[in-house]
Amino acid sequence: MNIVTLRCNECGAPLEVAEGARYVTCTHCNSQLSIQRTASAVFTEKLDQISAKTDAIAGNLDIIRIQNDIEMLDREWAAERETYLMAGKNGVKYEPSTGSMITGILVACFGLAWTVAASSMGAPSFFPLFGIVFIGVAIYGIFSGNEKAAKLKARRAEYESRRAVLLGELSRLR
DSSP: OOEEEEEOTTTOOEEEEETTOOEEEOTTTOOEEEEEEOSSOEEEEEHHHHHHHHHHHHHHHHHHHHHHHHHHHHHHHHHHHHHHOEEOGGGOEEOOOTTHHHHHHHHHHHHHHHHHHHHHTTOOTHHHHHHHHHHHHHHHHHHHHHHHHHHHHHHHHHHHHHHHHHHHHHHHHO
């Protein structure tokens, strides 16, 4: 077995180490050392330094993981939010709100007025049906719009809550 002579990183004392050894403790200062080998040199590195570097890398990995979680959460929310949007004139999308209820009521009133007017004028029986169709569409629009608005509001609250937790973790790690 070959013996290699090295110097302690901490105190500079000579160390005699077996050629295949990976770790050694200095007999002069009791420093725990890792033996590092390259193609042209053999040297020691204090294990405390390696541990500190490892801890720093682990901390950076946690930060990166949380940043990735935030980005993924944002992408998922953007995709989910699209499912709640409603199309308006010219295909412009908007978030549903309880304000859509007013539009539904106006359409229902128009349908009622149409039905009454068509019936009182003696129009053929299919004309008053147009008014009933308007009323049906308005009622459906009111309920579906309010349901979508409520779901959107609840899911947005969940998203914002989860994002706040992740941002809190991120600021704690920094």
